[in-house]
Amino acid sequence: MVGFQAIESLFSLLVPLLFATGAVASGLATNQRQRLARSLTFKLAFVFAVAAAVGSGWWSVDGVWFNHTPLASIMLLLITLLGMVLGRFSERYLAGDPGQRRFMIWLQVILASVAMIAITNHLLVFLVSWIAISVSLHQLLMFFPDRPRAALAAHKKFIFARIAELCLGLAFLLLYVQYDTPFIDRILAQVSASTGVPVGSQIAAGLMAVAALLKCAQVPFHGWLIQVVESPTPVSALLHAGVVNLGGFLMILMAPLISEVNAAQWLLLAVAGPTAVFASLVMMTRISIKVRLAWSTCSQMGWMLVECALGLYELALLHLVAHSAYKAHSFLNAGNTVELSIKKRLVAINEPGPRHWLSAAVLSGLFMLPTVLLSNETAMAHVFSWVVPGIALTILLSEFLSAAGGVLTVARGLIIGTVFWALYWFQKTFFSMVLAPPESQASLLEVVFVAALIALLVRGYYQIRYHRSSPAGARLYRFLFAAGYLDEWSTRLTLKIWPAQLPDVVRPRAVVSVSSTSGSREST
Incomplete structure (x- = not known):
């Protein structure tokens, strides 16, 4: 087994080393050799990530420099796949641009740093890589330094990033002093074995929660994320798909500690929960596709952190992976998205009637209730994790049924519901099996708080979508269009x-x- 572990560590380490070597080669080689070197770098990095994930078993190794857990393998596969797609897209998107070489250098530095965060088991290496990502990203955000909005966004991001790094550094220092080891797995093992969490560890958990909130651009520290759409499209795709979600990765990695500290959980709920609702509704008022996608990211990161606060870490990991794939595709396909958005505006919106809502609720119940009853999950948060997609499916089917009628429409609704629920069940079950998260400790009050937020979101969605012209809808729309003036x-x-x-x-x-x-x- 030791030999297999050494091979896995070698494959894992080769990924950030390849990206770092590619960054150096991009700065030294000629244009033709640059393209060949970058293409080979991105492809080999993905191959090594696959080899590290598949070739040597998924287990946790105690007291080593590398993280051999499934979480590390999933993140490494995600970032190398994203890098391969972004590298190929950027070659054509920035062809002929004098800043292409500089862009490709910093892109590979960021990919190397994110890969190192995914595989490291050492607090100091994690912190240094976290800082390297922020510093490198600042160079890309200033790709067009003469644009005021880009400069303002980079300036705000620079300040918030320094605060997040300070919080993370203090948290890691407290953990090192408390547990007398810099290795993350050893720290978490001691946390799981102890009956209580020391005060120093509780403070560290709170500081890491603050770092995650800042990294995920939660309100009121969200403005820079909306304004960085001034940067090239590949930068937006990289930021939204591979960097801004690192706050959620930190929470999932430190799950055994975060799940034992109520203050950290409530901090995530109190900030990320309202942010998720607010950003979801603001997104509905935006016309610009890239701005709408930016608000969507702010919202989705909020829901991901809420899932972490409730102890639904497998759902948070599913959210992280799915959001990364979706946002990378959405930004790189922004041109076609504009055309699709224009077509959607030309379609009349039919408000579902009581009959449609009832039919949709019945169809959703056919999937939701058996799943809840047959599942072995007894924690209230886990039961809630099946109810929420049932609500989403109800809204989806109600609009589908209102657009047409008849037995054929109901049959098609059943097909849509079956596919929707099967995909959700499979992915949630898969991530739960590979992650093996700690048992959720969410209280009834926390679940009720999140339920109230979801009810508020559904109510706001209904008002904006179907009754925007009413007096109440107009007032709400104006407030959301201004985003509450929070960024100002x-x-x-x-x-x-x-x-x-x-x-x-x-x-x-x-x-x-x-x-x-x-x-x-x-x-x-």
Whole structure:
């Protein structure tokens, strides 16, 4: 087994080393050799990630420098696949751009750092890689340094990232002092074996929760994520699919500790829960596709952190993987998304009637109730994890049934519901098996709090979608369109604490006027 572990460690380590070598090669080689080296780098990195995941078993190794758990393998496969797609897309997207070489260098540095975070079992290596990601990302956010919105977004991101790094560094220091080891698996093993959590560890859990909230761009620290759409499309795809979700990865990695600290769980619920509802509704008021996708990311990261707070770590990992794949595709396919969005606006929206809602609820119940009754999960949060998709399926089927009628429509609704539920059940079960998360400790109050948030979201969705022109709908729409002016408040406070010299929006030019009488020219 030791030999297999060494082979897996070698394959895992080769992934960030390949990306780092590719970054150096991109800076030194000629254009033709750059393309060949990058293509080979991205493909080999994915091959090594597959070899590390498949070739040597999925088990946890105690006291080593590398993380050999399924979580590490899943993240490594995700980031290498994302890198391969982004690398190929960027070659064509930035062809002829003088900044292409610089972009590819920092892209590979980020991929190397994210891969290192996925495979490391050491607190210091994790922290250094976390910082390297933020510093490298800042270079890409400033790809167009003469754009004021891009510079402002990078400035705010720089400040929030430093705060997150400070919180994470202090948390890791407290854990090291408390457990006298820098290895993550040993720390978590001691947490699981103890009957109580020391005060220092509870503070560390709270600090890591703050770092995760900042990394996931939760309200009111979300504005930079909305404004970075000024950067090239591959940057947005990388940020939304492979970087902003690292806060959720941190919570999943530290699940044994986070699940034992109620203060950290409530901090996630109190910030991420309202953010998820607010961002979901704001997204419905946006016209720009990239801005709408950015608000969607803010919302989805909020729900992912809520799932972590409830102890549904397997669902959070499913959310992380699915969101990364969806956002990478959405940003890279933004041109076709615009056309699809325009077509959707031309379709009349039919408000479902009571008969449609009842039929949809019955169809959803045919899938939801047997799953809840037959599952072995007794914790209230786990039962709730089956109820929420039932609500989503009810909304989906109600709109489908309202658009048509008849037995054929009901049959098609059953097919849609079957596919929807089968995919959700399979993925949730799979991630639960490979992750083996700790038992959820969510209280009744926490579940009720999240249920109230979901009820508020459904109510706001109904108002905006079907009754936007009503007095109440118009007021709500105006408030959401302005996003509560939260980013304006955050921007003013940020610039007051740490001023920044932003590029001029309009560069003054000399205006030459020709006199009609004397023919002389005056410069004004």
